[in-house]
Amino acid sequence: MHGLISQDKRMLKDWAKFLETFGNGFPEYEAETLFEGWDEKRQVGLFAANFKGKHTGEGGVCAPTGKTLGDGTRYCYMLHVNNDGKVDDVKKIWNDCHAFMRLGWPLPEMAEKEAGEPARPLAKVPHEDEAKKITFFEGLKVADLVEFMERGGRKKGELFTIPEQATVEAALKELDQRNVLSMPVCTPDGKIKGIVSTLDLVVGVVFTPWSERFDAEKEPTVEDIKAVLTSSKGVLESPVSHLMGINEYTREYWEDEELQVLAERLSQGVHRALIRRRATSTTADPKPQPKPKPEPVHLIAQSDLMRFIGSKINAQAGLARCMSQSIGTLGLVEKKEMMITVRDTQTALTAFRKLWQGGWVMDWTVSAVPVVDAQGNLVATLSGSDMRGLTTDNLEDLMLPVAEYLKKRSGGELRAPEKVTMDTPFKEALEKMLWAGIHRLWVTGNKGAKVEGVLSMTDIAHRFATFDLRRHSKQTK
Known part of the structure; x- marks a missing residue:
């Protein structure tokens, strides 16, 4: 079942593959155990209704197409399961996947319009472990x-x-x-x-x-x-x-x-x-205030x-020990088959454009790109902050090679990029990020300067937003 949840979301662009992938998985599960949870890393999850009969009813899969629309709104699909346990119909609807999964909402009015029929409430059937999950931010406002x-x-x-x-x-x-x-x-x-x-x-x-x-x-x-x-x-x-x-x-x-x-x-x-x-009202006086x-x-x-996460880690000895593990051990970095980089000889204009173009490859726009030399070694970082101070008088600087542009913006010296390896302890990486005032660290190999991945604040926020303290109780005692 977990393999079913973890299907590569790129496959969802192919309807035939989508039906084949998900349609063959349902017969093995009773309605009560169909819901297995939410794959936070890939933003894919399954949920189920209270089916009548052995396999008949409606369930669904929330899965993004890779493009976010609005406040976390993504494509969702409604599946209909027939008496043989096969998916025989798919409807594309709109919904907020996270709220839908978390609250088990009925389909909203917008979904009714897209589906062309009245919405039917779906009852969430939570997994036992998911119901007991305790997050890092439990009880906090x-x-x-x-x-x-x-x-x-x-x-x-x-x-x-x-x-x-x-x-x-x-x-x-x-x-x-x-x-x-x-x-x-x-x-x-x-x-x-x-x-x-x-x-x-x-x-x-x-x-x-x-x-x-x-x-x-x-x-x-x-x-x-x-x-x-x-x-x-x-x-x-x-x-x-x-x-x-x-x-x-x-x-x-x-x-x-x-x-x-x-x-x-x-x-x-x-x-x-x-x-x-x-x-807040400070008086019960009915007169106009x-x-x-x-x-x-x-x-x-x-x-x-x-900074808030760092303070909580430092205040809890057990959690501090757990977070002293390497970023590789904690699964914070996913090595990327394709890293978006810019050559040091490309114009700053082209390099800045890649910040935005990266968003069409990733799930969202990247906020920085590594600058590499002819051998692919990391030499600098270009981020949106490097455009601060641009005026009509120095606009032509955008036509400089990006390495020269960065030198000019930093007083003649090319700032050394901040980097870590998969063996770097998480606490050290977080402190390095905060001390340098940056939002990501490039991950390189132990023997070279080639970029293999990136540890970003988004990655860390994701880990702590989904971190189950109950499952890690042995490490935090």
Whole structure:
């Protein structure tokens, strides 16, 4: 059954293979044991209804096609199982896979419309082990993370924002001066409209108007360069609100929500979120009251969750021992058959484009790429943050070889990339990441500098959002 859950999601693009793969698996299982859980790593899971008869009824598989639509919404499929235990019908519907699996929701109205028939409630049949799962964030609220940040002096007081009418050039300068990757964008009356990040600005600058997105190796021609310089100058002079949310739209959460929910989102490639506090009434007086002052808003990033995780590990000796194991032993890194890299001789423009193009290969847009030499050895890292400070006066720097561009951005020296091996202890890797103020570490072999994988904050958030403390009790005692 676990092999059934773990099928490569690329196979789902082939309907015939999809039916063959999943249709042959159902006859071996009674309805009560059909549900086996959720494969967090591949984002694939099975669930079942309370079947009438031996094998007849409706069950389903939630499985992404590789492209996220909206807030975690992905393709889902509804399967119908006939009397012989075979899948005889498949309907594609829309739903939020995580909420569907976690809560056993009935199909929503949108799914009814897509399916063309009334929705029938599905009763979740939880696996015994899944029902007892205790996560790392058990019993914690988002407010606990906010309080931790304030105790540590981080993000305490006023939230720095940028006006929606400010130019993209001004936004890049502000991000550079504050040494941050994102800032909330506010309206003239002070309301937060959303978040703009360095990757939003990267997309706006390097994809206008040279739009052949899918040829990752294409170098710009002279005509391309002239067009980019002309159009990108216009982009830099345009309002920052025009680019807000291009790469990642703004998520919002309440302080009283479960921290597990936020952690799950941050484990799915979401990099940051706005946190709001619900307004509370302080009087029972029925008379109209003065309009309350706006409640404080916090901007939480993946790095804040990493610091929170680090503090919890250090406070629990047993957990600290467990997390002293290597990143390879803990299964935090999946060696990749194909790493997205850029040559040190390619233009910075081409390299920045690969940040976005990587999202069509991965499940979400990559936020950094390794820069390699002719032998494939790691020499540097290019991330969205390296576009901070770009102005109309230095726009032509994008045409430099990426290694030269990075040297110029860092005062003449090429910064050494941060890297680890599969044998690096997790605690050491996490501390290295936080100390350097970066969001990923390149994983190389013990005897060379070739990149074999990456350990990102998304990977760590995923591990702790799904970490079952009950199963690891022996290691944490």
